[in-house]
Each structure stands twice: as C-alpha cells, then as structure tokens.
Amino acid sequence: MxxxxxxxxxxxxxxxxxxxxxxxxxxxxxxxxxxxxxxxxxxxxxxxxxxxxxxxxxxxxxxxxxxxxxxxxxxxxxxxxxxxxxxxxxxxxxxxxxxxxxxxxxxxxxxxxxxxxxxxxxxxxxxxxxxxxxxxxxxxxxxxxxxxxxxxSIALLYNKTLLDEAGIDPTTLAWSPNPDEDTLLPALQQLTTDSAGVTAAEEGFDPDDVAVWGFNAQNDLQAIWLDFLAQNGGVFQDGDSYAFSSPEGVEAFTYLVDLINTHHVAPPAADTNANGDLSRELFVQGKLALFQTGQYSLPFTADIGDSFEWGVAPMIAGPEGRIGVVHxxxxxxxxxxxxxxxxxxxxxxxxxxxxxxxxxxxxxxxxxxxxxxxxxxxxxxxxxxxxTPFLEQAAGPSVSAPLGPNSNAGLEALGGYFPDMFAGLIPVADALAQAQDAANEAIAE
Incomplete structure (x- = not known):
C-alpha cells in the first residue's frame, strides 16, 4: 500500500x-x-x-x-x-x-x-x-x-483521508457472493455518505442525496466487470466465442449491479453510462473513496492537488483471489x-x-x-x-482482454444490453443470456 x-x-x-x-x-x-x-x-x-x-x-x-x-x-x-x-x-x-x-x-x-x-x-x-x-x-x-x-494492469486508488477516518485498510477488502465472506460491501456502506453525513450503513441514509460514493462499480470492462467475472471462476470467452452467461457470471454481475441499485454505494448507472470518466472525476474531487483502475488514470491525479491524501493499493480481491485484466x-x-x-x-x-x-x-x-x-x-x-501494486498485479494472475478476429463486433453487441443491466432495467440473468447470444451471432456474421 x-x-x-x-x-x-x-x-x-x-x-x-x-x-x-x-x-x-x-x-x-x-x-x-x-x-x-x-x-x-x-x-x-x-x-x-x-x-x-x-x-x-x-x-x-x-x-x-x-x-x-x-x-x-x-x-x-x-x-x-x-x-x-x-x-x-x-x-x-x-x-x-x-x-x-x-x-x-x-x-x-x-x-x-x-x-x-x-x-x-x-x-x-x-x-x-x-x-x-x-x-x-x-x-x-x-x-x-x-x-x-x-x-x-489494475490496482486500487483510494482516498486515504476517508479510509483513515473510517478505520478501513484497503488491502483487506474482498468481495464475495457469500455475505459471510464479503468484506467489501460493509466497508463501502461505511464509506458512502449522504449530504447530511449519514452513512449507507446507518438508518436514515438518503440514497437520493449522496455526497461521497464508496466504489466505482460500473459498466467498465477492463477495470471492473471482467475482473469480477474472472475472480468468481467465470470466463468471458471460450476460444473466440463468448461464454460469460454462466452461474459464476450471474453471481459476479449481480454483485456489481446490487452495489449500484440495491445498496446505493456506487454512482447510478445512468450517470456512468453517459460519462465513462465520471468515476475518475469523482475520485479526483474527493467524492469517491475507492477507484479501481489502470495505470492510465495516474496522470489525472494531478488535479487532486492538496485536497486530500491518496494512495495505491492492490485491486479488490474476489473468491479466487486478485485476478486482473492485462491489456x-x-x-x-x-x-x-x-x-x-x-x-x-x-x-x-x-x-x-x-x-x-x-x-x-x-x-x-x-x-x-x-x-x-x-x-x-x-x-x-x-x-x-x-x-508497486500495479507491477505486482501485472506479474500475478490475469485474464486476457477480449480477443478474436471479430471481437469488436461482439463488444458492440454487448452494448445493447449491458448499460440497461447495470441500470437495473433488465434482470442480470436475462441480460447476460441475451447479450451472449447477440455477441456470438455478431462474430459469426
């Protein structure tokens, strides 16, 4: 750290x-x-x-x-x-x-x-x-x-000022579909606060007036959902074909979607779908406690100035450890x-x-x-x-970025389903099944 x-x-x-x-x-x-x-x-x-x-x-x-x-x-x-x-x-x-x-x-x-x-x-x-x-x-x-x-490679930028106040060590955070093993959600509920200072873990929290969000759960292939999928034992592709609509995939995406729409510890998908850089902007403004991202975001930390202390920690771990996308x-x-x-x-x-x-x-x-x-x-x-956390993740367990001669066509097909899934407009299992069929059809043409 x-x-x-x-x-x-x-x-x-x-x-x-x-x-x-x-x-x-x-x-x-x-x-x-x-x-x-x-x-x-x-x-x-x-x-x-x-x-x-x-x-x-x-x-x-x-x-x-x-x-x-x-x-x-x-x-x-x-x-x-x-x-x-x-x-x-x-x-x-x-x-x-x-x-x-x-x-x-x-x-x-x-x-x-x-x-x-x-x-x-x-x-x-x-x-x-x-x-x-x-x-x-x-x-x-x-x-x-x-x-x-x-x-x-992927690591975790964190607002040290906010985490120190909450007594949270970012290196210990791990997500799991099993609530008894999940340390990420409880931490995010402490870190997310409304404008009155009430945390998402407390009664009276207003999800419609959030001042600080916990985590950048969003429709971000590289920094978020492909990592969560792999950490739960799921696969995105089997050869060139898509294979993410699986029990492991449903669990991983459901966890992320619930962070947004059930627990309200991540920015609304309507906002992050419209602006893929919103989470980075919120982190730089001190309005996002944990920002999982790649080295490509480091230059933008120049805009933090002296407003708060921040650091770099290993990416969030999952049921099968820290497995990150390397592109x-x-x-x-x-x-x-x-x-x-x-x-x-x-x-x-x-x-x-x-x-x-x-x-x-x-x-x-x-x-x-x-x-x-x-x-x-x-x-x-x-x-x-x-x-160091970026270097260690680059040398550690990883999952490939999308591959295949028609990969772009497949990714475009996903775009018809994933934004609405993250917004809670399509049930996760239905969205994954429909997106997988559409993506495989697209690369076959």
Missing part, C-alpha cells in the same frame, strides 16, 4: 492501452510504406493514434537512427476516431504503413488474413524480455503477431512491406528496453519491455507515488 499527499504534477496524456483508449491527435491521412533515397537511406513508416506517444517515439527513433544511420522512421498519426476505419482500407489499397499500432480487439482478423509479419519468424528469440501476459495477448495459431509496446498495445509489421529487413530492425528496437524507455520516462505509459518498467516506476516515485 502506498500513500502520498496530492500535489500538482506536470500534465501528461495517458496513452497506455485502455480498451476504450480515446486519446487522439491531429492526424495525417498519408499512408503507404517508405522508400530508399539516393543516399541509400531507407524510410520505414510507423502509424499510431496517440499524439503523446508519437512525441516519445520521435525521440526513440532519433536514437535509433543514430545507431542505424541507413534507416529513418517516419511517424504517421491517424486519430482514434478514424483509425480502425482507415486501417483495412489502406491495407487493401497497399497504402498501409510498414509498422502500425493495434489493440487486442483488432489484430486477429489481420493475422488470419495474412496481412501481418510473423514476429516469431522475424525476431525469433532475439529480443528483450516482454511482459508475458502482454505477449500472450498477441499469440494466435502458434505464432506471435505483434511486438508488445504498452501494457496495463497491451502492440506494433504490427505489414506483410506487404517492401523493406522487411529494415522493418525487422525497427521492430527489434521498439521491442527493446532502450527503445521503450522513451515511452516510460514521462510516466505516461507503462512499457511492455520488462527492463524498461523501472523507468516508469522511477518517474512516479519522484512524484511520491508507489506503483
């Missing part, structure tokens, strides 16, 4: 690979691989969607070119809003960059279609050590298809590149601890190269933030 007094940090844009990552930048629509000039210098093109990461890569590639003067790397920025629409069009037209970013929901279709370089063949074992969980995300049909760049952004090699040898050198560089250190040194991104992770940790230590 780590604590600090909130103080102003330099503003940073979070670029770690959140599943709903929306950081984007003014894009250039240019595409296509690079070429070789009259002086024998080959240009390799590199596409991504995030401006802050692009700035770090600019520094990284400058260092690379010093070591490989015969290769320069040209960065293309395409905004997230257009990225996935543009990508297949450029691949089909032969205008795609030599190397490009992806997330787990999108790479499978391109690997299956033969659009990608096989990293297992291109690099073999000649690379620095990567986070094993990040590597597994980009393995398919016995090969590795992406070089892991940034990764996320990663990877760099893919275009199989149609005209410069495979030069692309291989760039891929080797951006997979190295030296190459990824530029992403880590500003504290904005947690690198997948293991030896570069200390750079990220050192940055936050200088800010008074101990990121």
């Amino acid at each position: 780590s604590t600090r007094r909130g103080r102003r940090l330099a503003p940073i844009v979070a670029v770690a690979g959140a599943l709903a990552l929306t950081a984007c930048s003014p894009g250039s629509s240019g595409g296509g691989g690079g070429g070789t000039d009259d002086e024998g210098v080959t240009t390799v093109t590199f596409r991504l969607w995030d401006e802050a990461a692009a700035a770090a890569y600019e520094e990284s590639f400058a260092a690379f070119t010093e070591q490989h003067p015969e290769i320069r790397v040209e960065i293309e920025q395409v905004p997230w809003a257009n990225y996935w629409e543009q990508l297949p069009l450029d691949l089909q037209a032969g205008e795609m960059a030599d190397i490009f970013w992806t997330n787990t929901s999108n790479f499978g279709r391109y690997a299956d279609a033969g659009n990608l370089l096989d990293i297992t063949e291109v690099l073999g074992e000649d690379h620095d050590e990567w986070n094993p969980a990040a590597v597994e995300l980009y393995e398919r049909n016995g090969s590795l298809w992406g070089v892991p760049q940034l990764s996320d 990663a952004v990877a760099a893919l090699g275009n199989a149609d590149t005209e410069h495979p040898d030069e692309v291989a050198e760039v891929l080797r560089w951006i997979g190295s601890a030296e190459g990824q250190s530029f992403l880590a040194e500003s504290g904005a991104a947690f690198p997948a190269a293991v030896e570069a992770q200390q750079t990220f940790t050192d940055y936050w230590n200088e800010q008074g933030v101990d990121t």
Whole structure:
C-alpha cells in the first residue's frame, strides 16, 4: 500500500492501452510504406493514434537512427476516431504503413488474413524480455503477431483521508457472493455518505442525496466487470466465442449491479453510462473513496492537488483471489512491406528496453519491455507515488482482454444490453443470456 499527499504534477496524456483508449491527435491521412533515397537511406513508416506517444517515439527513433544511420522512421498519426476505419482500407489499397499500432480487439482478423509479419519468424528469440501476459495477448495459431509496446494492469486508488477516518485498510477488502465472506460491501456502506453525513450503513441514509460514493462499480470492462467475472471462476470467452452467461457470471454481475441499485454505494448507472470518466472525476474531487483502475488514470491525479491524501493499493480481491485484466498495445509489421529487413530492425528496437524507455520516462505509459518498467516506476516515485501494486498485479494472475478476429463486433453487441443491466432495467440473468447470444451471432456474421 502506498500513500502520498496530492500535489500538482506536470500534465501528461495517458496513452497506455485502455480498451476504450480515446486519446487522439491531429492526424495525417498519408499512408503507404517508405522508400530508399539516393543516399541509400531507407524510410520505414510507423502509424499510431496517440499524439503523446508519437512525441516519445520521435525521440526513440532519433536514437535509433543514430545507431542505424541507413534507416529513418517516419511517424504517421491517424486519430482514434478514424483509425480502425482507415486501417483495412489502406491495407487493401497497399497504402498501409510498414509498422502500425493495434489493440487486442483488432489484430486477429489481420493475422488470419495474412496481412501481418510473423514476429516469431522475424525476431525469433532475439529480443528483450516482454511482459508475458502482454505477449500472450498477441499469440494466435502458434505464432506471435505483434511486438508488445504498452501494457496495463489494475490496482486500487483510494482516498486515504476517508479510509483513515473510517478505520478501513484497503488491502483487506474482498468481495464475495457469500455475505459471510464479503468484506467489501460493509466497508463501502461505511464509506458512502449522504449530504447530511449519514452513512449507507446507518438508518436514515438518503440514497437520493449522496455526497461521497464508496466504489466505482460500473459498466467498465477492463477495470471492473471482467475482473469480477474472472475472480468468481467465470470466463468471458471460450476460444473466440463468448461464454460469460454462466452461474459464476450471474453471481459476479449481480454483485456489481446490487452495489449500484440495491445498496446505493456506487454512482447510478445512468450517470456512468453517459460519462465513462465520471468515476475518475469523482475520485479526483474527493467524492469517491475507492477507484479501481489502470495505470492510465495516474496522470489525472494531478488535479487532486492538496485536497486530500491518496494512495495505491492492490485491486479488490474476489473468491479466487486478485485476478486482473492485462491489456497491451502492440506494433504490427505489414506483410506487404517492401523493406522487411529494415522493418525487422525497427521492430527489434521498439521491442527493446532502450527503445521503450522513451515511452516510460514521462510516466505516461507503462512499457511492455520488462527492463524498461523501472523507468516508469522511477518517474512516479519522484512524484511520491508507489506503483508497486500495479507491477505486482501485472506479474500475478490475469485474464486476457477480449480477443478474436471479430471481437469488436461482439463488444458492440454487448452494448445493447449491458448499460440497461447495470441500470437495473433488465434482470442480470436475462441480460447476460441475451447479450451472449447477440455477441456470438455478431462474430459469426
């Protein structure tokens, strides 16, 4: 458990690979691989969607070119809003960059279609050590298809001021569908207060006038419900198919939905459905006691200032322990590149601890190269933030982010049911069954 007094940090844009990552930048629509000039210098093109990461890569590639003067790397920025629409069009037209970013929901279709370089063949074992969980995300049909760049794990940000007043140790909190084993709900009832200062554990508590919420139970795949599902022994996917509508799934989602609609210790789903960042905003304002999230939320703690003390603790445990989602952004090699040898050198560089250190040194991104992770940790230590719980969870039991060639279609299908389920408008068992059928139908089309 780590604590600090909130103080102003330099503003940073979070670029770690959140599943709903929306950081984007003014894009250039240019595409296509690079070429070789009259002086024998080959240009390799590199596409991504995030401006802050692009700035770090600019520094990284400058260092690379010093070591490989015969290769320069040209960065293309395409905004997230257009990225996935543009990508297949450029691949089909032969205008795609030599190397490009992806997330787990999108790479499978391109690997299956033969659009990608096989990293297992291109690099073999000649690379620095990567986070094993990040590597597994980009393995398919016995090969590795992406070089892991940034990764996320889940931990618990907590308002130390509020928890100290309530006498609650965040490291001891665990949820369970068995009330006799559940320590989370009783703690949340003490931490949730209405505007008159009455806690949710006391008679007279007004759920319609809450001043401080206990926990960010909400429709958040990465930080909340996929973790709770795995911690109860449930699975989200069986192969590429969806399998979350199970007794274990019903128990896990019922627990979360009840925190919102029965116990009133989490913000209303109508509000968090409309604003996925609301819980983060409430935590920064001192109106949320426990905020389960990934490293991507750390930069926003700059806005806490000196209003309260906060810290980082291990994520909430479940019946089967602390099992968290690990997600990663990877760099893919275009199989149609005209410069495979030069692309291989760039891929080797951006997979190295030296190459990824530029992403880590500003504290904005947690690198997948293991030896570069200390750079990220050192940055936050200088800010008074101990990121050990994130590191420990990254190395601990984990569950994969959504995978499969049509994963996006499946996730979109869930969107027709999960918001209403969290709002209490559809019974949990019914919503899960309908959502699973819709998702499996969507990926089969």
